[in-house]
Amino acid sequence: MKFVSAGLAGAFLFAIAGAARAAIKTEAVTYKEGQVEAHSFLAYDDSLSGKRPGVLVVPEWWGLNDYPMRRAKMLAQLGYVAMAVDIYGAGRTTADPKQAGQWADALETGDRAELRTRIAAALAKLKSDSRVDEGKTAAIGYCFGGSTVLELARSGAEVNGVVSFHGHYDTGAPARPGQVKARILACHGADDPFQSPAQIQAFEDEMRKARADWQLNVYGGAKHSFTNPDAGKYHLPPLAYNKEADHRSWQAMQDFFKEIFK
């Protein structure tokens, strides 16, 4: 018998099965999210029946643009029910960093309580979906969305796990010992200038003291926004897409999901 990689053989079989059956549907979902009305984006495989794990996708500071929607569809192709979250409300998006910074700062440094309320409302909305196994949920987030899912974990929310991609690690309300129920995976670009070594160290210390179940993956050569193929279009030097780090962190997320949804 010729050598065949175990994982590749399994992936190949699944790829055949997946291509035959996938029927990704998307729809808008409207609900009250703290002080705003959210117009979030749901994606699922309509050819599946029965309850499945549900995953929130929290956007970068640009708001619910095409990128988080693509990620939601990718998660649906993996068999999850995914909801890309309109965290700003009213479907607001921008490509202007100044505007994005104002919106993100208003929640991230201005009113973290409101941020927690909004992401909690999004989680409740996802759990209420008839396709979702409400005992199996996760939240992933990018940049400002990474900070948001870490904040969700700090709040003690009933969510199995959170994954931050190039998020920020500081918080005004550090997790207390025993407070964090979610397992945490943080995927970090080693050349992300928005987070200093001291900030990363502080995050590790916070997680350690909180006795959280946490992991930090550091990707050499990766800048901020390393998962986003559109990162270059903003013409900001700290941002760059990094294909290897994108693929590696997406694989790490899938391994993490297999573990937390077991």
Next chain:
Amino acid sequence: MKFVSAGLAGAFLFAIAGAARAAIKTEAVTYKEGQVEAHSFLAYDDSLSGKRPGVLVVPEWWGLNDYPMRRAKMLAQLGYVAMAVDIYGAGRTTADPKQAGQWADALETGDRAELRTRIAAALAKLKSDSRVDEGKTAAIGYCFGGSTVLELARSGAEVNGVVSFHGHYDTGAPARPGQVKARILACHGADDPFQSPAQIQAFEDEMRKARADWQLNVYGGAKHSFTNPDAGKYHLPPLAYNKEADHRSWQAMQDFFKEIFK
């Protein structure tokens, strides 16, 4: 159709196929390794034919005891040809930390050139095996063995990748820009007292300057020797087995191998 996890379905199919076909053989291999004669340990699946990737396993400072041999057999079950390396020569092992420290220090801080010579000889021996595709090799190592495989990468050796598990990151001969050909994955216990944040930072800076392809996975709550189920038997407080971190880092290694052997 009911929801079935993609990875689990693939893994299940493989488990059936694997159980039916695996026929792990082991044998001693003797060769000249720098100043010593090595008695290393080869493991492979005899039911496979054709050339396969080869993987070195470099032991903890205790020498080539049962633990690295078990890892070699686990790698053989994954389809690789694995060789657990007798890095001290003459099959020397110990359970005495003082003795282990002396042996490791003699190479790690004493004579790094000899350490490089020995691991290079082990790699050459592995590549010479008729079952091994010499264009597809990796080296993994534990503790002192982690340091050793990082040193192999620094030397510019022709090896596709190295994985350090709870290794040490300092070196007397930092990698020069462009020197490192191997991709690098370092799996680190966040509560490993043998490596300070400054040492980890220095390693990241070394890899950055060398323009290496590197990743660092940090596992919260994991001490030194977190992959070794026997860690507790040495009664040393800095050492502890951590089942989650063991499984997660072993999965990360498998993902890494799929990538580097593609």
